[in-house]
Amino acid sequence: MNKTEKRNRVEDRYNRPIISLRISITNRCNINCLYCHHDGMLPSDKEMTPDEIFKILKIAKSIGVEKIRFSGGEPLIRKDIVEIIKKTSSLKFKDISITSNGILLEKYAQDLFDAGLNRVNVSFDTLNPSTYKTITTKNYLKEAKAGILKAVEVGLSPVKINMVLMKGINDNEVMDMFNFSKKNGIILQLIELIESDNCEDKAFNDEYHFDLDPLENELEKLATKVKTREFMQDRKKYFIGNGEIEIVRPMDNTKFCENCTRLRITPEGKIKPCLLRNDNLVDLITMVREGLPEEKLKQIFLDGINNREPYYNQ
Numbered sequence: 001m002n003k004t005e006k007r008n009r010v011e012d013r014y015n016r017p018i019i020s021l022r023i024s025i026t027n028r029c030n031i032n033c034l035y036c037h038h039d040g041m042l043p044s045d046k047e048m049t050p051d052e053i054f055k056i057l058k059i060a061k062s063i064g065v066e067k068i069r070f071s072g073g074e075p076l077i078r079k080d081i082v083e084i085i086k087k088t089s090s091l092k093f094k095d096i097s098i099t100s101n102g103i104l105l106e107k108y109a110q111d112l113f114d115a116g117l118n119r120v121n122v123s124f125d126t127l128n129p130s131t132y133k134t135i136t137t138k139n140y141l142k143e144a145k146a147g148i149l150k151a152v153e154v155g156l157s158p159v160k161i162n163m164v165l166m167k168g169i170n171d172n173e174v175m176d177m178f179n180f181s182k183k184n185g186i187i188l189q190l191i192e193l194i195e196s197d198n199c200e201d202k203a204f205n206d207e208y209h210f211d212l213d214p215l216e217n218e219l220e221k222l223a224t225k226v227k228t229r230e231f232m233q234d235r236k237k238y239f240i241g242n243g244e245i246e247i248v249r250p251m252d253n254t255k256f257c258e259n260c261t262r263l264r265i266t267p268e269g270k271i272k273p274c275l276l277r278n279d280n281l282v283d284l285i286t287m288v289r290e291g292l293p294e295e296k297l298k299q300i301f302l303d304g305i306n307n308r309e310p311y312y313n314q
């Protein structure tokens with residue numbers, strides 16, 4: 001990090017620096033995953049335009065944000081995704097990434113790479129076509145897999161697979177998925193199923209929540225090296241053979257929240273201080289659309305940061 005970036009870096013009231021911004025650019029999606037919370041519906045003509053996104057990212061840059069992630073909904077469903085990445089790239093962030101279900105990735109990977117995208121995480125919970133259909137309600141396994149391989153081929157790096165573990169659905173596929181990942185130079189992220197305020201069916205979580213403890217103990221035994229990502233929610237990474245597995249376990253995890261350096265923007269253009277809360281959002285896009293000067297927009301950003309609190313604390 002250079003001196004200017006360090007000087008500009010803002011911390012919240014809990015001394016957590018704001019290093020990354022996750023911006024959700026649509027809540028439309030081409031599949032319907034069993035576990036997804038679907039935060040409402042926003043028509044495409046109300047979504048933030050590439051120029052509005054650019055204005056928001058400029059403010060983020062000015063307060064020391066280094067990493068940008070585009071998410072959704074499905075970000076690749078936006079026809080202007082390449083333009084959005086191109087504009088973002090001109091701001092010279094350290095890291096630009098997308099989280100996607102991969103279905104449209106084969107089509108876009110090269111253009112996204114050329115536009116300045118660094119890396120991609122692809123949600124891919126199973127290698128089994130019938131389980132894929134159960135989880136997503138659609139038959140796009142082949143397309144998603146082709147998208148993942150194309151991302152590797154064009155040089156997006158690292159490519160990560162996000163696998164949400166669900167008891168009785170895909171918990172028996174971890175090693176198959178690890179072998180697929182390892183063979184293709186991909187990092188496997190095993191994600192704990194999470195429940196949030198807007199989760200319609202809490203019984204779903206009770207039924208399918210998979211306890212990662214025994215699995216992590218096994219990984220620990222197999223690993224030749226274990227690392228912790230300090231500025232990334234203190235997540236553990238296990239190096240096994242020439243492969244890598246990262247564990248994402250937010251539930252009741254105070255260390256995870258203690259090391260949370262991420263701010264979010266919702267598809268409606270609101271600052272969301274925490275993934276699991278909807279009661280402390282700060283409207284930003286209205287002011288961007290009203291043409292408020294950058295200094296005023298920056299103050300709104302700081303108000304959002306001021307609302308940040310660790311979700312799980314002692």
Ligand SMILES: Nc1nc2c(ncn2[C@@H]2O[C@H](COP(=O)(O)OP(=O)(O)OP(=O)(O)O)[C@@H](O)[C@H]2O)c(=O)[nH]1
Pocket residue numbers: 069071097099121160162189191194232248250260262275276
């Ligand atoms: N509770 C909580 N969970 C998060 C947060 N960020 C990510 N997650 C979980 O991590 C999963 C993967 O998120 P991604 O968007 O792929 O990115 P990431 O793994 O956080 O980031 P990188 O490892 O840097 O690629 C999400 O599906 C969430 O379940 C967060 O801030 N809070």
Ligand SMILES: C[S@@+](CC[C@H](N)C(=O)[O-])C[C@H]1O[C@@H](n2cnc3c(N)ncnc32)[C@H](O)[C@@H]1O
Pocket residue numbers: 029035036037071072073074075099100101121122123162164191192193194195
């Ligand atoms: C909401 S999706 C948006 C981006 C893109 N559509 C995708 O699926 O990658 C972002 C990530 O959230 C994860 N996710 C969604 N619901 C979840 C839940 N209940 N528990 C854990 N992770 C979840 C998905 O697996 C995905 O990796």
Ligand code: SF4
Pocket residue numbers: 029030031032033036037038072073074100101123
């Ligand atoms: S692909 Fe992503 S946004 Fe779409 S339903 Fe699945 S998790 Fe949700």
Ligand code: SF4
Pocket residue numbers: 233250256257258260261273274275276309310311312
């Ligand atoms: S739950 Fe909230 S505070 Fe905790 S890591 Fe996620 S976004 Fe950060």
